[in-house]
Amino acid sequence: TGPDTVSPTGQPTGADQARMAQSGAYLTNAQGTRLYDTDHSLKAGPRGPVLLQDHHLREKVMHFDHERIPERVVHARGSAAHGVFTSYGTAASVTKAAFLAEDVETPVFVRFSTVLGSRGSADTVRDTRGFATKFYTSEGVFDLVGNNIPVFFIQDAIKFPDVIHAGKPHPDREIPQAQSAHDTFWDFVTLHTEATHHTLWNMSDRGIPRSLRTMEGFGVHTFRLVNAAGETTLVKFHWKPKLGVHSLVWEEAQIINGVDPDFHRRDLADAIEAGAHPEWEFGIQTFPDTPDQTFEGIDLLDPTNIVPEELAPVQPIGKLVLDRNPSNFFAETEQVAFHVGHLVPGIDVTDDPLLAGRLFSYLDTQITRLGGPNFPQIPINRPHAPVNDMLRDSFHQTAVHRGVAPYRPNSLDGGCPFLAGADTGAYIETPVTVPESKKVREAPESFADHFSQPRRFWLSMSPVEREHIIGAYTFELGKCYEQAIKERGLQVLANIDPELCAQVAAGLGLPAPSATVPLADVEPSPALSQVGHTWPTD
Numbered sequence: 001t002g003p004d005t006v007s008p009t010g011q012p013t014g015a016d017q018a019r020m021a022q023s024g025a026y027l028t029n030a031q032g033t034r035l036y037d038t039d040h041s042l043k044a045g046p047r048g049p050v051l052l053q054d055h056h057l058r059e060k061v062m063h064f065d066h067e068r069i070p071e072r073v074v075h076a077r078g079s080a081a082h083g084v085f086t087s088y089g090t091a092a093s094v095t096k097a098a099f100l101a102e103d104v105e106t107p108v109f110v111r112f113s114t115v116l117g118s119r120g121s122a123d124t125v126r127d128t129r130g131f132a133t134k135f136y137t138s139e140g141v142f143d144l145v146g147n148n149i150p151v152f153f154i155q156d157a158i159k160f161p162d163v164i165h166a167g168k169p170h171p172d173r174e175i176p177q178a179q180s181a182h183d184t185f186w187d188f189v190t191l192h193t194e195a196t197h198h199t200l201w202n203m204s205d206r207g208i209p210r211s212l213r214t215m216e217g218f219g220v221h222t223f224r225l226v227n228a229a230g231e232t233t234l235v236k237f238h239w240k241p242k243l244g245v246h247s248l249v250w251e252e253a254q255i256i257n258g259v260d261p262d263f264h265r266r267d268l269a270d271a272i273e274a275g276a277h278p279e280w281e282f283g284i285q286t287f288p289d290t291p292d293q294t295f296e297g298i299d300l301l302d303p304t305n306i307v308p309e310e311l312a313p314v315q316p317i318g319k320l321v322l323d324r325n326p327s328n329f330f331a332e333t334e335q336v337a338f339h340v341g342h343l344v345p346g347i348d349v350t351d352d353p354l355l356a357g358r359l360f361s362y363l364d365t366q367i368t369r370l371g372g373p374n375f376p377q378i379p380i381n382r383p384h385a386p387v388n389d390m391l392r393d394s395f396h397q398t399a400v401h402r403g404v405a406p407y408r409p410n411s412l413d414g415g416c417p418f419l420a421g422a423d424t425g426a427y428i429e430t431p432v433t434v435p436e437s438k439k440v441r442e443a444p445e446s447f448a449d450h451f452s453q454p455r456r457f458w459l460s461m462s463p464v465e466r467e468h469i470i471g472a473y474t475f476e477l478g479k480c481y482e483q484a485i486k487e488r489g490l491q492v493l494a495n496i497d498p499e500l501c502a503q504v505a506a507g508l509g510l511p512a513p514s515a516t517v518p519l520a521d522v523e524p525s526p527a528l529s530q531v532g533h534t535w536p537t538d
Ligand code: HEM
Pocket: 071, 072, 073, 074, 075, 078, 111, 112, 113, 129, 130, 131, 132, 145, 146, 147, 151, 152, 156, 157, 158, 160, 161, 219, 220, 221, 303, 336, 337, 338, 354, 357, 358, 361, 362, 365, 366, 369
């Protein structure tokens, strides 16, 4: 059903191949008519007025005028690469997903990003990094749209516009570009204390990665896997970099932002070109799919929670190698459209309320960003599996659909009846029981603890990592104009740890408040520290 000029693997064919590669023997206009000159407008004499009839001039300038599309509303700055995912088969007992069977190789496209800066912003700012992977599986596309931080700022997608409004540059002066050092961001995260955990990760070394090749990745939400017998398991997805986890120190990040704002982008592309192909191991933490969807007292539907690896080890299930740079940034890195709802049989979502909002948001934004609903036909987004849908027409439709009856069943085009109920390899939503309840606008009680997990993170840090966190909070809060925000920031820190609060307060020259909640009695999780972090299969 795709455009005739593109092969099933997304490659242009025939005359279009020459045009897209700009390798034809002569230049043509968009209609294929040969041109003899593209440097001079058509004029009434060499010094006379330009003639309105010059179609080549108008076509060339019109197209240029419309070259830009809107940047992503978040994660605008990104860099991407192609690669291969090879499955170990170790997840086959918990999922029927074909690409996770033993030794299956699946082409992938991975886009890394910062969250808040615009498309032209610098790479080594303090921010969360996106880690989005498109698996072109034999059963359709599976997208894992994750971050390099395993928790999120908010627990309910209805607050996403709010947290992003707070994090983007101030509406009056449009500064600052990065997440760092501005009042609205700190106003939000100190008023919405569910953001404490994510913010603490941002203020740690994780907020300024050394390289995109040395970042972990996390699916963040809990997902539900389904095996061939219909049994379900709750999981969290992890990417672990073969090179280990490494960060910059703040001073390095500052200098690099000035000297080479493309530092991460350049590093990724250069490494791939030089044959130093970055690798990650893909892993899952598994939890029994119990009716309460908790594990060791941790609510698995709360995206501000991790499950410490000491309680649920990450089990390796496959390997990702990035081995090819995009050949056209716009066609691939800009036009790729990820979506958490792009799932394959054997992988399902849970009722995490943040995930529910994402299922709506990505599709919606891409209609604007990519000019209508036909963006799945853009080569980078095309599945490597046959497509036989009943989606028709609209803007940028490039498929020439055949037949007369885009509905099922029909008696005219003669085919493809649904095999209802049978196991046809179709995607079937897991028939989980929805708890009987009344409609409410409220969070569950189990989402109310905002400080235990941040405290565990703080206690897990080495002395040098703690020093960096103290320095980061002191710098960031110190740059806020409003005294009340600094004070509220200190109150949040007091609820994490008195020493952390005291050190930052001393740096700000303000008194350290006492905690307003009892300090949680939690054990450190050594796996959270970057120091001594090793590749699991070394
Ligand atoms: C884009 C991750 C929460 C809306 C992205 C991207 C990533 C990401 C990696 C960039 C994709 C790319 O490279 O093209 C996450 C994670 C979240 C989260 C890990 C929480 C666990 C949300 C929520 C919403 C949202 C709650 C909205 C309700 C968007 C939008 C884009 C985006 C609109 C731009 C997509 C596009 O233009 O193609 N997100 N996000 N995200 N995200 Fe999220």
